[in-house]
Every structure is written in structure tokens, then in C-alpha cells.
Amino acid sequence: YFCMQRLDDQFSTNLVLRSVKDQVERVGTCAPSLPEPQPMSDEREQLLEQMASLIRDFGDSLDREPKFNDMVDGFARVADRQSFQKLVDKVFVDDITWGKIVTLICVVGKSIAKVCSALFILPTLICLCVVSWTLDYFRDNLLNWICNRGGWINSISSLAHYSFERDFGSSSSLISLSSGVLFISGVLLGGLIVWRLNRCA
Template sequence: MACEVSQDDQIGEALLIRLVRDEVMNVADEDAAPPALPEVRPINNSQDQKLVEQLAETIKVIGDRLDKDKAFNDMIDGLVKVADKRSFWELVKKVFTNGQINWGRIIVLFYSVGKLSAKMVLAHLPKIVSDILTLCLDYFRRTLLEWIRKMGGWMHSIPALACFSFEQFSGSSLSKYSSYFVAILAFTGGLLLGGFIVSKLAKK
């Protein structure tokens, strides 16, 4: 069991750090220096590494659509104005409004942290990026990891995301995105499910 916990922890850590680094590097330049971020611990299991790649691609597709939504960007901009650690907890409240955890909300949280980090860099607040990442990793391990383990681990996020509906965010301030989010997650989830089935067959 300890091995499984370490595995799920490592996958989540790698996914979050990679996402934050990618978002930050997309906006970093001479005027907006990137913060020092922790290195991702190497994942020796090739299937786990492939899973991280698949999930990262899923978040990228979702994020590309969210980036075009004014309400989402207004929400992130509002959190940047808080300009301290409270911005992370405000984000958690918005994503997990009713306290319910599901795969979709975890994915949205991870992307939002990456987006918020990039905005903090543009606002010349790199120290807060490190604080937010640390808080999110801690929140992941203290709150989300146990739920992920109960669901059978990150691998089980793929079939779940294949049929995920943004309607699961009912009651959340993010539910306004449901009109296009359902289609995007259904399409991306379908691709992931195909990869999941292939990987499972390859193990047999």
C-alpha cells in the first residue's frame, strides 16, 4: 500500500509542477523573471510517465478553451489582486464550492494554479508563485491524495474523465463554463479512454 501511495503522490506532484512550470515559462522574459521551482522527481515506471503525459495533454486542451473565456480570466485576475497566499485558498473555495471532490475539479484546480502562477509572474510577484505551488502540493497530499487513492489511483481518472460532465460543478462559481466544457472533456476523455484501453491490453 505504501508503494501505491508514493506512486500516486509522485504522479500528482509531477503533473502539478510540470503544469506550473509550463505556464510560467510561457510568460517569463527579461521583465518578468520566472521563480525558482522544484525539480520533478524522475518517474521510473514507463506507464506512470505515460499517464502524466496523457493527463498533461488533457489539461492543456481544457486550458486552451478556458483561456478564451472572459469570466474565467476575470476570476484569475481577481485572485492576482489578492497578491498573497490567500489567493490560493480563494481559488480552492471557487473550485470546491460544496466540498465535493471529483476528477474534473482536481484537473481544473491544477490548471487554475498554473494560470494563476503565470499571472503572478507577469505582476512581478514570483515569490508568491512558490508559495502557491507549495500550498497546492500540500493541499493535494493532505486532502486530494486520500480521495485519489480511494478511487483506485490516477489511472482511474482516465475512464472517469471520458464521461465527465461539467454539470458536476453544479453550485460552483465555475458552472458558467458548462456550455462548452462538456464537449471538450467528452472529446478529450474519449481520446484518453482509448489510450487507457490500449495500455491495459499491452500489460496483458
């Protein structure tokens, strides 16, 4: 169990860092100096690349949701510890789901991208603080939940049918994931056996 927890913590950390970097680079801003990703096996690195791609497409789908954009804009305007706590309280108001976890990653990544593109001074310090709060929140509040559900690989089937409306009361219906996301989901599921065999390698 402790091996699984360590690996899921490592994967969560690298996924958050990668997603933040992706979002910052997509708005044409230089990525702030973030902590270095932790080294992982080739199989996990491949899964990380695929999961990061899925989250990018997931975030693009969420861009059409007014409540999601309100979360991003509201947090990016202040980006302090209190507003971060309000954000996670809003995201996980009733329970934890894979969709809510990915939504948090998307909000954090897009908020940091907004901060970096708007500020001319100290964006790196603010971004590092937000990343640190996010990683701490994962370890303190989400890691056990992730481990108890078999790790990140088991998120795929849930995310393929994720409803933002169900979790956040949006007026829209089921998020329509692109064919690219569904293809990546298939690839990730195909790597499930390799992932499980190498979890404690």
C-alpha cells in the same frame, strides 16, 4: 495501499509541477525555479506526459468559461495564502471530483503564468509559495480521495465527460474536448494495464 498512496502523491506532485511549467512557458515567460520532479519509471513518465497534454487542452477549453477566468484573475491579483484558501474553498465547495482537481491545477498554472508575466521582482518567491500551498493541499485533502478511486489513471473516463456547468454553475454546456484530448484519453486507457502492473515496481 501505502505503495499506491506514495506513487499517487509522487504523480500528483510531478503533474502539478509540469502543468505550472507548461503554462508559464506558453505565455513566453521564463519558468521560475521550481522543485525538481521526482524520478518515476518510464511508464509513469509517459503517462505524465500524456496527462499533462490532456490538462493543457482541458485548460484551453476552460478559457472560454467566464467563471474559470474570474478564478484565475481573482487569485493572480493577490496570490497570498488567504486567497489560495478561498480559491480551494470555492473549487471544492460541495465535493471532490476529477474535473475539480484538474480545474484547480489549471487555475494554479494560469495564475502563476500571469504573476510571472506581470511582476518584475520576486515572481519566483510567489510562484514557489503557490506551488507549495497546492502540493500541501493535494497531500492533506485530495490524496486519499485519489487513492480511493484507483489513482490518476481512473480520471480519464470522468474527464472525457466533464461538465464545468455541473460543478460551477456556468452558463455553458458540456466542455467540448478536442479530438486530441479524446485520442490522448484512448492512449491513457490503453496504458491502464501497464500502469497497474507497475504501480509498486
